[in-house]
Amino acid sequence: MLDPDEALAARMFAAVPGLRAELDDYQRRYVGDWAGPQSDAAQLPGFLVKLALDCRRRGADERGLTQELFDYFESEVGRDDEVDGLIEGFFVAYLPEPADRAGDVLGLLGPELWEVRAQLLVDDQAGVLESVIEFVYRLAEEIPDLRDRVDVQARRGRHTRLADAVLAELAVDAVEMVAVGRALDVLPLLEFLESEYGANPAIDTVIDVSFLELLPDSELVTLLGPKLQAEFKRQREWVPGGGSR
Numbered sequence: 001m002l003d004p005d006e007a008l009a010a011r012m013f014a015a016v017p018g019l020r021a022e023l024d025d026y027q028r029r030y031v032g033d034w035a036g037p038q039s040d041a042a043q044l045p046g047f048l049v050k051l052a053l054d055c056r057r058r059g060a061d062e063r064g065l066t067q068e069l070f071d072y073f074e075s076e077v078g079r080d081d082e083v084d085g086l087i088e089g090f091f092v093a094y095l096p097e098p099a100d101r102a103g104d105v106l107g108l109l110g111p112e113l114w115e116v117r118a119q120l121l122v123d124d125q126a127g128v129l130e131s132v133i134e135f136v137y138r139l140a141e142e143i144p145d146l147r148d149r150v151d152v153q154a155r156r157g158r159h160t161r162l163a164d165a166v167l168a169e170l171a172v173d174a175v176e177m178v179a180v181g182r183a184l185d186v187l188p189l190l191e192f193l194e195s196e197y198g199a200n201p202a203i204d205t206v207i208d209v210s211f212l213e214l215l216p217d218s219e220l221v222t223l224l225g226p227k228l229q230a231e232f233k234r235q236r237e238w239v240p241g242g243g244s245r
Helices: 004-015 019-031 040-058 064-076 081-090 103-108 111-127 130-142 144-155 162-179 183-196 201-210 219-223 226-237
Strands: none
Touching: 004 019, 004 040, 004 064, 004 081, 019 040, 019 064, 040 064, 040 081, 040 103, 040 162, 064 081, 064 103, 064 111, 081 111, 130 144, 130 162, 130 183, 130 201, 144 162, 162 183, 162 201, 162 219, 183 201, 183 219, 183 226, 201 226
């Protein structure tokens, strides 16, 4: 029996065939052939985040694949709790807010996905921790090249998924930079995350979910510090229901 990740991946590529080329491009750009064959399920979390970020960039004026994706995920919501968790945590959570410049893309959502997005915004406003906000601003202070990125995300709303949005974008960019020989440019980010890890459970969770969990098994992983490498390995060994892959 397929696990939820594998089942979702199989249904998604059957329903939206155009995604196969998108995944091949994701594999080529962010994973690389040297890492060996990667199952669709193994790449799913990072791939879903990339699809959500692509929807933000395309906006509502370039519907095409965006509308197909929204229609497909609309049909999936409510079928299975674990699948809902994947869709909510790695796709819907990274869509824009209504007031964002790309917020018009939300007009393409069906009622189920819109309800999920609205509830996530409420949860963000109610549950954001000051320590997590401060963590993001420390990142901008320690690495000046990232200040503009943090400022752009912060202007979209202080009490939102600021840390998640920043780290998710950085995870995608960092893998690509290492793949094209710019590892030295990524090291300050990795060193900062390593230094922060282990001091605050809330910050650890952000790093785990919005950075480490989105990394493919790529060259970037070899550059992680010991704490981050240990958590990356633990994530890849754990599977729902216990045991290891």
